[in-house]
Amino acid sequence: MALVGSNVGLGKAIVAHVPILLFALLRFVVAIVCLSPWYRPARMRRVSRREWFNLFLQAFFGTFLFTLLMLGGVRLTSAMSAGVITSTIPATVAILSWLVLRERLSRRTVLSVLLAVAGIAVLNIARGGQQGAGGSDALLGNLMVMGAVVCESIYVILSKRLAQTLAAIEICAYTHLIGGLLMLPLGLVPLLDFDATTVPLHVWAMVLWYALSASVFSFWLWMKGIRHVPAQLAGVFTSVLPIAAALYGIVFLGETPGWAHGVALVCVLAGIALASWPGRLARAAAAQRGDSRDSGESSDKAVGIESGHGATVQSRGR
Secondary structure, eight states: OHHHHHHHHHHHHHTTTSOHHHHHHHHHHHHHHHTGGGOOHHHHHTSOHHHHHHHHHHIIIIIIIHHHHHHHHHHHSOHHHHHHHHTTHHHHHHHHHHHHSOOOOOHHHHHHHHHHHHHHHHHHHHHHTSOSHHHHHHHHHHHHHHHHHHHHHHHHHHHHHHTTTSOHHHHHHHHHHHHHHHHHHHHHGGGGGOOGGGSOHHHHHHHHHHHHIIIIIHHHHHHHHHTTSOHHHHHHGGGHHHHHHHHHHHHTSOOOOOHHHHHHHHHHHHHHHHHHSOOHHHHHHHHHHHHHHHOOSOHHHHHHHHHHHHHHHHHHHO
16 A cells, blocks of 8 residues: 555656656556566466456556546646545445445445545645636546546456456456557557657656556555455555655655645545444454353353354344
8 A cells, every 4th residue: 555655646756757648558568568477378268258348347447547547637636635535445446336236335334435525525625726727737636536546446346246257466467458458559649759868767767666566566465465464454554545645745746735635634544444443243253253262161052152142243234
């Protein structure tokens, strides 16, 4: 999450020197080269047409449109605002899961979504109230970043189906390949009048790091870490994203945080904590496991007590 958050500010610094379409294409090229070991023809032929169609939708929304909207958005708005908005992805996924998959929303999830919406509203109202082109540009940038969040959430929803038949790294590799093909005709256009010698060497290094961290490192670290921590704790780490984006914007881009950033950040972090905090069912299950380990008495009695407690928990959960 720290890498994802810092990439928000890093992307803003890069698009000041490199055209957005060219930068997006370069990001895909680097990712495809790194993920090339997973492009095995024999394995790719076993992917069904339906799976390829879902992969195309994931690539179109989660890599192609997401990249264009995110890079275009951070060019117009601040890294701090973009970081706060990007951290609302869990809330947006919850809304889409309710709308598309008909998944039930708990009261805590609804409240966390409302807090996320309130945080974004504060940012947009504050930006919209500014006079001049700067305020309108920032508002448009915020809306573009929010569009990127929706695209990423659609990617997550679609991946729930593909995750049953394809490995996560394969989904990542195939969607980047399709996204790169979609970006190719757009990314070649800026090359007609682009002078690469005007771009400082450290910016090219930033482009390479952005591509590696966004497509490879952050994915690998997240998949590696999620195996060793509970889902609720993993959700809490989402809060690192806006903090990392804000720190990068303040330290490296010279951005000055305002009251709107503080209020929005508190709203979003509160929503993440509320959604990630273990509920009554999870606490009861943990207590049940602890009681089972501590009890050395009759196994039949223990099973009877735990079964009754489990039935109570299940009825409360429903």
